[in-house]
Amino acid sequence: MGRYLGKRSLTGLLTVIVVLVLNFFLIHLAPGDPITILAGMDNPSQELIDITKAKYGLDKPIYVQLWTYIKTLLKGDLGHSIIQARPVSQLIMERLGNTLLLTLTSAVLALVIGTALGIAASRKPGSALDNVLSLIAYVLYSMPGFWLGLMLILLFSSTLRLFPTSGMVDARASYTGIAYVLDVLKHMVLPVGTLTLIGIPGYFRITKASLAQVLKDDYNTLFLAAGMDEKKIFRKYCFRNAILPTITTFGMRLAYVIAGSATVEIVFAWPGMGRLVMSAINTRDYPLLMGVYLVTSVSVAVWMILVDIFYAIADPRIRYS
Amino acid sequence: MGEKQNLLSLEDVCIGYETPTGTVRAVVNATLSLSAGDTLGIVGESGSGKSTLAHGILRLLPKTAVVTGRMMFQDVDLLRCDAKTLKDLRWKDIAVVFQKSMNSLSPVHKVGEQIVDIYRVHVPQATKEEVYDRMRHLLSVVNLPDRVLDLYPHQLSGGMLQRISISLSLIHQPKLVIFDEATTALDVVTQGQVLSEIRRLQSEMHVTSILITHDVSVVAETCRRVAVMYAGHLMEVGPVDQVLVSPRHPYTQGLLASFPSLSGARRRLRGIPGTLPDLKAEPKGCVFAPRCPKAFDRCHESMPPAVDTGTGCTVKCHLEGSER
Numbered sequence: 001m002g003r004y005l006g007k008r009s010l011t012g013l014l015t016v017i018v019v020l021v022l023n024f025f026l027i028h029l030a031p032g033d034p035i036t037i038l039a040g041m042d043n044p045s046q047e048l049i050d051i052t053k054a055k056y057g058l059d060k061p062i063y064v065q066l067w068t069y070i071k072t073l074l075k076g077d078l079g080h081s082i083i084q085a086r087p088v089s090q091l092i093m094e095r096l097g098n099t100l101l102l103t104l105t106s107a108v109l110a111l112v113i114g115t116a117l118g119i120a121a122s123r124k125p126g127s128a129l130d131n132v133l134s135l136i137a138y139v140l141y142s143m144p145g146f147w148l149g150l151m152l153i154l155l156f157s158s159t160l161r162l163f164p165t166s167g168m169v170d171a172r173a174s175y176t177g178i179a180y181v182l183d184v185l186k187h188m189v190l191p192v193g194t195l196t197l198i199g200i201p202g203y204f205r206i207t208k209a210s211l212a213q214v215l216k217d218d219y220n221t222l223f224l225a226a227g228m229d230e231k232k233i234f235r236k237y238c239f240r241n242a243i244l245p246t247i248t249t250f251g252m253r254l255a256y257v258i259a260g261s262a263t264v265e266i267v268f269a270w271p272g273m274g275r276l277v278m279s280a281i282n283t284r285d286y287p288l289l290m291g292v293y294l295v296t297s298v299s300v301a302v303w304m305i306l307v308d309i310f311y312a313i314a315d316p317r318i319r320y321s
Numbered sequence: 322m323g324e325k326q327n328l329l330s331l332e333d334v335c336i337g338y339e340t341p342t343g344t345v346r347a348v349v350n351a352t353l354s355l356s357a358g359d360t361l362g363i364v365g366e367s368g369s370g371k372s373t374l375a376h377g378i379l380r381l382l383p384k385t386a387v388v389t390g391r392m393m394f395q396d397v398d399l400l401r402c403d404a405k406t407l408k409d410l411r412w413k414d415i416a417v418v419f420q421k422s423m424n425s426l427s428p429v430h431k432v433g434e435q436i437v438d439i440y441r442v443h444v445p446q447a448t449k450e451e452v453y454d455r456m457r458h459l460l461s462v463v464n465l466p467d468r469v470l471d472l473y474p475h476q477l478s479g480g481m482l483q484r485i486s487i488s489l490s491l492i493h494q495p496k497l498v499i500f501d502e503a504t505t506a507l508d509v510v511t512q513g514q515v516l517s518e519i520r521r522l523q524s525e526m527h528v529t530s531i532l533i534t535h536d537v538s539v540v541a542e543t544c545r546r547v548a549v550m551y552a553g554h555l556m557e558v559g560p561v562d563q564v565l566v567s568p569r570h571p572y573t574q575g576l577l578a579s580f581p582s583l584s585g586a587r588r589r590l591r592g593i594p595g596t597l598p599d600l601k602a603e604p605k606g607c608v609f610a611p612r613c614p615k616a617f618d619r620c621h622e623s624m625p626p627a628v629d630t631g632t633g634c635t636v637k638c639h640l641e642g643s644e645r
Contacts, residue, residue, distance in 0.1 A: 010441070218424040219435075222486075223421075226439040227411035229392050237427045244429075315429055316473045 002311075004320035008308065012301035015166070019297040020290075027289050033058065034082040034284045057263050069219040069290065077293070081280075081286035088291035091276065096169060097261040099272035101188065106195035107253050113196065114203025115246060118237075121204070122211035133204065141201035149194040149267040156190060163189050166269035191268040194236055195261055217241065243313055247257055251307030257298040259292075327393070328497060328529055329378070330354040334390035336370070336377050336553075342389070343601040347373040349553040349608075351390070352627060352635075355531065357496070360523050362532045362540030362561070364576070365550035368597055371533045372420075374550075375501050378531075379415055380407060394497070408479045413443050416490035420502035423482050426474045432485060433470030440492055452492075459488035462526075480511035482590050487518065491528070498522075500532045504539060516542055537580050541565055549573045552598055552608040555627070559634030571615045589644065615640060 008247070035052050053059045057068055062081035072079055117137075121130040140148075164170065168187050176185050177209040199204045213240055262274030274291065280288040312318045336348035346521060349371045355361050363371045376382050379398060380390060392399040394415065397406060419425045420491050426435050434451065440452045457467045463484035469477060477485070483503065489499050500519065504512040520543050522528045530542055541561060548558040549572065557570040568574045578591040595612035606621035607613070613620060619639045628641040 102394065105456070114635045188496075217427075218419065218421050219427045221376075221381055222417075222419060222425040225381055225411055225417045227442045228439065230443075232438075237430065240428060240429050315474045316431075317428055 001320060005309075007150040008305045012305055014303050016297050020070075020294060021066065023290060023293045023297075024069065026078055027063065027284075027286055030064070030284070032284050034286060035143055037283050038082065051111075059093070066190075069287075081288040083280075083283045083285045084288070088288050091288060092273070092291055092295060093272045095271060095276045096258060098270065099274065100189055100257060102195065102263060102270060102272055103257040104267070105188070106192045106199060107250070107257055109146070109151050109192070109196040109284070110199025111203055111246070111250050114200040115207045115243075117200070118204045118207025119211065120175075122208050122215070125212065134208075137201040138202045140197055140204075143198060145194055145198045145261065146265075146267045148197060149191065149264050152190050152194055158314065163187070166267075166270055184203075187272070191264055191270055194264050194268075202249060203246060206245050207242065208246050211238065212241040214238045214256075240314075244311070247311055247314055249306060250304055251270040253306075255303035256296070259296045326357060326395075327354045328359070328395060330393045331374075331377055331378075331392075332391040332393075334374070334377065334388065334392060335602060336373050336382065336385075337387045339385045339387060340601075346435075346553050346603075347598045347600060348377065348384075350627075351555050352614055353548060353554075353555060353558060355497070355529065356571070357529055358527050359546060360530050360532065360544045362466055362534065362544035362547045363548060363550055364534060364537055364540050366535060366597065367551045368600075370553040371550050375417070375499050375533050377498065379417060381417075409443075411442075412439065412490075412495065413493045414495055415497045415499065416493070416495040417499045417501055418483075418486045418490045418503040420505055423474070423479050423506070425486060428474055430473075432472055432474060432477070436470065436489055436492070438483075439489065445557055452539045455492060456488065458484070459491050462491075462522065463488050464514075481579060483507060483511075484513055484518070487515070487522075491526070492523070496529060498528050498530045500530060500534075502535075505534065505536070506634065512539075515543070519543055521581075537565065539575060549576065552600060554608055554624075554637055555635075556609065556638070557634065557636045558627075559632070559636075561632075563632060563634055566616065569634065569641065570638050571613050571640070572609050573611075574616075607637075 035049055035056070037060060038050050038052060050059070057065055060068075069079065078092070080086065081088055083090055084091060124130060127295045153165050156162045164187050169175070169180070170187075173183070180307050203321050217238075219237060220233060223237065224230070258273060260272040260277070261275030262278050264270070265272045265274040266278065275290050277289070279285075280292065286290070308320070312320060330348060331351050331353040334351040337345070338345040351374060353397070360583060363374065363579075365371050373382065373386075377386070377388055378394075380388075388400055388532065390400070396408065399407070402410075407413075417612065419508065426432060433449075433456070436456055437447070437449050437452045438510050439527045440455070441447055453467070453470060456470060460467050461612070462470065465481060465484050465488070469485060473480060481504075485595055487503070489498075502520070507515060516539060519532070522643075523543070525528060532540065534540060544561055546559065547561050547564050549556045549564065549570065551572050557564055557568065557573045564573060565577065568577055572593070575591065575593040579593065581590060593612055598608055598611065604610075604624065606619075607624050610616045610620040617639070624642070625637050625639045627637050629635050630641060
């Protein structure tokens with residue numbers, strides 16, 4: 001296991017480096033640059049553009065820029081945002097918590113609810129409950145997150161006035177302590193609800209399909225013949241066997257939680273990573289974009305290793321050597 | 322032979338599977354009895370209803386199956402007893418060794434853990450140590466080391482898993498063990514070993530057993546009595562040394578001619594031309610008539626009843642008791 005971990009960490013690191021280099025070229029080769037945006041649309045002076053370019057090192061050949069970037073990275077510095085003129089790490093840290101509040105909460109909720117409903121539907125295949133749940137899952141699965149978010153805003157904010165339409169806190173009130181927490185919770189309901197609803201069908205369908213398979217396994221007949229309670233067989237044996245694909249799916253989802261969910265964050269004006277990335281793309285903020293992509297790729301690399309480890313614990317047939 | 326108390330007796334058992342296009346008649350009017358200490362083999366081709374009959378005895382059939390008739394296990398009617406009685410009976414009195422032993426344990430739980438769970442169904446307060454002690458003995462009977470208990474099923478070979486299944490079936494000292502194609506998936510060498518272990522169980526531990534197989538030689542090696550099944554019907558039932566030596570039914574004759582004999586002259590294997598009939602259709606005459614080399618007019622008109630030949634055999638054939 002130790003050797004395997006070492007090998008996986010090494011390939012993970014290599015992946016991150018390849019992604020970093022590829023991203024660097026892609027971002028810099030894309031049309032437009034941050035200096036043009038900084039200089040403004042009206043009457044930009046060529047002199048200003050040249051000076052700013054030199055200041056950020058953008059006048060140098062691209063491989064030199066890459067080398068400079070890697071050197072600062074090795075010092076543990078993600079660089080400075082060109083547009084916002086602040087350290088990239090600071091910008092990311094500000095948004096990370098907000099995004100995790102949204103994506104992590106909804107990822108866990110979707111896992112629990114989706115799996116529970118999948119189990120409920122599997123207990124009686126073809127029953128009314130199964131049919132209704134499958135239909136709902138089908139509808140939710142085909143629903144874009146931003147549209148669902150808008151509909152929820154229309155219904156619960158505009159019409160019923162139960163929840164705020166957008167933001168993370170009430171900007172007019174400056175709450176502290178419990179009141180602040182409650183305020184954030186109130187603002188969380190709709191965006192978390194949206195992300196949870198569109199996340200549920202995946203887990204629902206995986207659980208259902210996996211259980212349909214597992215319930216036909218031969219050990220069911222043996223345990224039944226041995227007089228074991230059907231409930232016990234289901235709880236102990238079927239569940240453990242059926243949950244394996246869910247572990248993979250959930251692990252992959254967790255790898256991306258720090259990237260946020262751009263469309264839903266935009267609809268709900270949530271100050272998270274997704275929106276940070278969107279604005280960085282729009283303004284060609286090279287260092288910020290690189291920083292966010294780097295953090296995401298590291299997260300994916302680490303989570304894939306964690307998923308593999310957890311999978312080996314859950315399924316004894318998988319052993320790494 | 323008939324004086325002994327019957328352990329299991331089936332009377333006119335019919336098992337049908339309901340499908341949208343009609344009922345599949347998997348077992349038709351099966352009448353059979355088994356006395357304590359007896360060993361019965363049920364042979365037949367794939368799809369002849371042998372496994373359905375075995376699963377029917379433990380009420381393990383899917384909900385689409387309709388079972389009629391009477392199945393008496395000692396004084397319990399297996400078809401009509403309540404869930405509690407059935408649950409108490411399962412494994413404690415009747416145990417099964419299934420065909421696909423490689424898959425008959427959960428792949429993500431240790432063998433020992435699953436066996437402890439099965440043991441605790443009837444002895445809830447049993448400790449792991451007690452179960453392991455009991456298993457150690459049973460595993461030694463089938464020539465397995467007890468370390469298999471701490472392994473996962475995928476770490477064991479098919480033959481080892483089959484042996485585990487056999488020792489697991491004996492854990493509560495059941496009165497009846499059904500071996501459902503228990504050696505079919507094994508290679509001949511392993512099959513030979515497992516069969517000799519089954520034979521030992523029968524003689525040393527006096528296990529009453531039903532052995533279901535499509536291999537006549539397996540029955541010849543391990544059973545005292547045999548039932549030959551075709552298209553859901555028990556065509557010929559009787560002592561092995563009669564049925565397999567001088568078969569009365571044309572189907573049994575055909576089945577025996579399909580197997581090579583190790584001793585004696587080499588002869589052409591004959592096989593039986595044709596295939597199993599459609600089990601959904603209600604046959605007009607004898608189910609075997611379309612393939613029977615000796616079929617005559619009456620065979621195409623009605624299914625023959627089971628006739629006692631007076632030598633301990635029952636045969637379903639119009640040739641019996643008529644112009645033989």
